Amino acid sequence: MITLVLNGKTLSVDAPPETPVLWVLRDNLGMTGTKFGCGATLCRACTIHVDGQPTFSCLLPLSAVEGKKVTTIEGISGPVAAAVQAAWDKIQVPQCGYCQSGQVMSAVALLTTNAKPSDADIDQAMQGNLCRCGTYQRIRRAIHDAANQLEASK
Amino acid sequence: MSIVWGLSRREFLRASALGSAALVIGLRIGTARGASASPPALEPNAWIRVRADGSVTLVCPRNEMGQDVHTSLAMLLAEELGVDPRRVTIVQAGADPVYVNKLMGSQITGGSTSVRDAWEPLRRAGATARTMLVGAAAQHWNVRAADCRVENGRVIHGNKALAYGTLAAAAARQPVPKDVELKPPASFAVIGKALPRLDGSDKARGRTVFGIDVKQPGMVYAALAQCPVLGGKVASFESAGVEKHSGVRKVVNIGEGVAVIADRYWTARSALADLKITWDEGPASKIGTADIYATLERAAGRPGAIAKQAGDAAAALARGKPIEARYTAQMLAHATLEPQNCLALVSPQGVDVWASTQFPQGAQGIAAAAAGVKPDRVRIHPQFIGGGFGRRIDVDFIGQAVAIANAIPGTPVKLIWTREDDTTHDFYRPPSLHLLRATVGDGRIDAFDCKLISPSITNRLFPGAVQDGLDGFMTEGLINFTYDIPNLELRTVIEEVGIAVGYWRSVSHALNAFAIESFVDELAAAAGRDPLAFRIAMLEKMPRQQAVLQRAAANARYSAKPIGGHAYGIASMECYGTHMALIAEVSGSADAVKLEKLTYALDCGIAVHPDQVVAQIEGGAVSGLINAIRSKVTIANGRVEQANFNSFTIPRMPEVPPIAVDLFASSEAPGGIGEAGVPLVAPAIANAVFALTGKRIRALPLEDGGIRFA
Numbered sequence: 040m041i042t043l044v045l046n047g048k049t050l051s052v053d054a055p056p057e058t059p060v061l062w063v064l065r066d067n068l069g070m071t072g073t074k075f076g077c078g079a080t081l082c083r084a085c086t087i088h089v090d091g092q093p094t095f096s097c098l099l100p101l102s103a104v105e106g107k108k109v110t111t112i113e114g115i116s117g118p119v120a121a122a123v124q125a126a127w128d129k130i131q132v133p134q135c136g137y138c139q140s141g142q143v144m145s146a147v148a149l150l151t152t153n154a155k156p157s158d159a160d161i162d163q164a165m166q167g168n169l170c171r172c173g174t175y176q177r178i179r180r181a182i183h184d185a186a187n188q189l190e191a192s193k
Numbered sequence: 194m195s196i197v198w199g200l201s202r203r204e205f206l207r208a209s210a211l212g213s214a215a216l217v218i219g220l221r222i223g224t225a226r227g228a229s230a231s232p233p234a235l236e237p238n239a240w241i242r243v244r245a246d247g248s249v250t251l252v253c254p255r256n257e258m259g260q261d262v263h264t265s266l267a268m269l270l271a272e273e274l275g276v277d278p279r280r281v282t283i284v285q286a287g288a289d290p291v292y293v294n295k296l297m298g299s300q301i302t303g304g305s306t307s308v309r310d311a312w313e314p315l316r317r318a319g320a321t322a323r324t325m326l327v328g329a330a331a332q333h334w335n336v337r338a339a340d341c342r343v344e345n346g347r348v349i350h351g352n353k354a355l356a357y358g359t360l361a362a363a364a365a366r367q368p369v370p371k372d373v374e375l376k377p378p379a380s381f382a383v384i385g386k387a388l389p390r391l392d393g394s395d396k397a398r399g400r401t402v403f404g405i406d407v408k409q410p411g412m413v414y415a416a417l418a419q420c421p422v423l424g425g426k427v428a429s430f431e432s433a434g435v436e437k438h439s440g441v442r443k444v445v446n447i448g449e450g451v452a453v454i455a456d457r458y459w460t461a462r463s464a465l466a467d468l469k470i471t472w473d474e475g476p477a478s479k480i481g482t483a484d485i486y487a488t489l490e491r492a493a494g495r496p497g498a499i500a501k502q503a504g505d506a507a508a509a510l511a512r513g514k515p516i517e518a519r520y521t522a523q524m525l526a527h528a529t530l531e532p533q534n535c536l537a538l539v540s541p542q543g544v545d546v547w548a549s550t551q552f553p554q555g556a557q558g559i560a561a562a563a564a565g566v567k568p569d570r571v572r573i574h575p576q577f578i579g580g581g582f583g584r585r586i587d588v589d590f591i592g593q594a595v596a597i598a599n600a601i602p603g604t605p606v607k608l609i610w611t612r613e614d615d616t617t618h619d620f621y622r623p624p625s626l627h628l629l630r631a632t633v634g635d636g637r638i639d640a641f642d643c644k645l646i647s648p649s650i651t652n653r654l655f656p657g658a659v660q661d662g663l664d665g666f667m668t669e670g671l672i673n674f675t676y677d678i679p680n681l682e683l684r685t686v687i688e689e690v691g692i693a694v695g696y697w698r699s700v701s702h703a704l705n706a707f708a709i710e711s712f713v714d715e716l717a718a719a720a721g722r723d724p725l726a727f728r729i730a731m732l733e734k735m736p737r738q739q740a741v742l743q744r745a746a747a748n749a750r751y752s753a754k755p756i757g758g759h760a761y762g763i764a765s766m767e768c769y770g771t772h773m774a775l776i777a778e779v780s781g782s783a784d785a786v787k788l789e790k791l792t793y794a795l796d797c798g799i800a801v802h803p804d805q806v807v808a809q810i811e812g813g814a815v816s817g818l819i820n821a822i823r824s825k826v827t828i829a830n831g832r833v834e835q836a837n838f839n840s841f842t843i844p845r846m847p848e849v850p851p852i853a854v855d856l857f858a859s860s861e862a863p864g865g866i867g868e869a870g871v872p873l874v875a876p877a878i879a880n881a882v883f884a885l886t887g888k889r890i891r892a893l894p895l896e897d898g899g900i901r902f903a
Contacts, residue, residue, distance in 0.1 A: 072398075131805070133397060
């Protein structure tokens with residue numbers, strides 16, 4: 040049994056400690072918002088936050104999150120997350136949507152540490168997240184929009 | 194133009210194995226019925242349900258893979274029904290002949306046809322329901338129906354109003370009108386207007402259920418070891434080590450691979466490592482990339498079949514000194530971000546399949562064959578698709594999942610491919626060779642001869658559909674050739690290369706556009722003309738095509754000669770009934786070409802959902818970059834040499850330049866849009882690279898032609 044704090048709730052998971060967190064979330068816990076894309080941290084559809092840091096759950100063993108705070112797309116909250124998701128709605132970012140959980144998780148992590156990212160900052164933070172549909176231009180716009188909304192609400 | 198040939202395609206798709214098996218099924222099955230607790234009060238046709246609580250449901254016959262089909266089709270329905278499209282609930286249709294795409298001849302989501310196919314019937318369906326609701330209200334009030342109007346889900350007469358829900362039961366007793374009047378475009382209140390995607394909010398919150406996310410009680414998981422050689426089979430296997438893994442339920446040989454079924458996916462996948470399989474590699478084990486292109490070269494001397502012809506190209510070429518060129522294009526994987534997967538249950542009640550699919554009828558056919566039951570015993574539950582691009586017109590993974598589930602009847606089994614499985618067991622975009630010859634005179638092309646040599650996807654999937662040597666998916670981009678040239682001959686030669694090929698977003702439009710639009714640029718240079726003026730002069734009979742070219746050039750501040758280190762390349766075509774023009778702007782040098790901007794102008798007729806038309810072009814541009822820059826599939830000893838996103842690369846955010854899209858206002862009937870953004874990217878960039886460096890690249894991906902992109 041491995042204990043972690045998932046989306047604010049402490050829970051214990053009965054799974055082999057080497058099981059990637061992605062599959063613990065999806066199969067053991069039934070939380071399918073976090074996506075499987077490559078299994079090699081090359082697409083980052085599986086991005087979650089571990090103690091606030093963007094982390095790629097497809098290769099992350101369950102044992103590595105023992106006692107940690109894990110946040111998934113289902114549990115993301117607070118003003119930055121709200122601004123990012125509102126911007127995603129306003130700019131109409133998603134197409135197929137499969138990568139968007141990971142995109143949103145990466146964008147929230149970026150704006151949490153950098154309130155006013157430049158295009159270069161966005162490239163740097165988001166280049167790991169593949170979007171096969173090609174929504175990059177709207178992702179960029181939405182991140183700028185979310186930053187502006189957060190600044191305006193201060 | 195596309196629609197006309199689409200209709201002929203319907204006839205030949207009818208003859209296909211999968212299509213005809215599915216078309217004879219008369220049962221209405223799938224998720225369309227029983228999705229709501231209360232039965233619909235008004236159900237005038239296969240698409241609409243109006244319930245007593247006022248809810249309106251669209252049973253959507255096409256599958257949502259990002260192209261906005263749910264919202265676009267809901268808008269068509271809402272326009273005539275007189276409801277707010279945001280109030281329309283989408284239920285995904287199962288496999289049923291009533292939902293056949295008339296432009297494709299089967300229940301397929303593809304070919305950029307969804308809006309074009311639904312344009313008349315879905316508006317008519319909405320108008321039918323509206324007429325019945327108005328009839329019921331008029332009867333209730335004892336007034337003339339003509340004196341009533343509808344607004345936001347209510348029938349109104351003077352200061353009286355009745356909600357659709359209240360009227361639904363009475364409306365169901367009204368006669369179904371034979372003829373209904375459709376609104377003229379000038380009075381559209383929904384079509385052409387801004388509207389958030391119906392699925393957008395869920396997708397930003399991880400709530401959308403894709404095929405890979407579906408759950409069923411008692412579900413178990415399967416991982417599959419497939420032969421590393423394409424088309425290879427299991428000869429024998431040893432599974433003693435597998436069954437030691439706690440949680441493994443069963444090991445199943447399905448011929449093309451060995452599956453491990455386990456309580457958890459990770460258990461199944463981990464246990465695969467302990468399978469010892471001897472493969473019968475089959476004939477493909479001797480094939481490499483060079484053999485494939487050599488096969489195409491050997492076929493290049495064959496005459497093939499004529500797709501389009503005018504005048505006498507052979508005689509005109511013999512009179513002059515033809516300019517000649519040969520172009521090639523690479524194989525590509527689809528690389529949908531959601532790997533192929535399928536949940537299947539075989540039970541005494543038949544077969545249930547939950548899958549991301551573009552082809553519910555094909556899914557039904559292959560599931561029936563895999564389980565050894567009649568197709569009418571198979572229920573297909575299509576799910577949100579995590580990227581299609583043509584990959585999910587193929588149903589191989591559905592047949593596999595049903596074959597695996599057939600080994601443990603009564604238990605739902607979800608098969609999930611790895612990314613490596615997905616890259617190495619795709620149906621690849623066909624490799625191609627083009628031979629071109631032309632003569633120019635007086636600043637125009639006098640004779641133009643083009644021959645495409647490639648394997649035929651349709652030969653594999655719908656063999657009856659290839660007639661007189663012509664595959665309608667190879668001739669696209671040829672039969673809709675736009676330039677007015679007195680002597681023209683466009684041919685295709687079908688040559689199989691020993692590996693299975695598949696439909697890849699925009700199919701042969703991308704192959705033909707790269708060769709033709711690059712070669713037209715070569716001819717402009719030979720004629721000493723500006724590539725823009727050269728094209729415009731040959732499009733006098735196509736004013737809409739001229740207009741988009743001129744608009745794109747103006748928006749991009751196009752210049753035939755580089756300005757300030759920036760060079761511009763043009764490409765133009767009509768595809769899917771949509772007029773497209775693209776200007777690519779580049780800078781830098783041959784060893785570090787920087788993509789500065791892609792500027793599109795397009796006229797797709799009426800844009801039902803304009804913002805998402807723009808989104809499709811933006812996304813199509815990125816698919817076009819996959820085709821253009823460096824991505825490729827290569828084969829050695831029958832094995833695909835790429836496996837994950839580090840070897841089969843797709844563009845990342847910093848590699849994608851700004852994309853500008855100028856969408857023309859129009860009252861013409863809608864053209865297709867899902868694939869229209871793709872084909873022009875490669876030739877526009879190749880032409881821009883020529884303008885920048887003087888280097889003409891005649892191979893895709895362009896980096897194989899001796900340049901590098903920054």
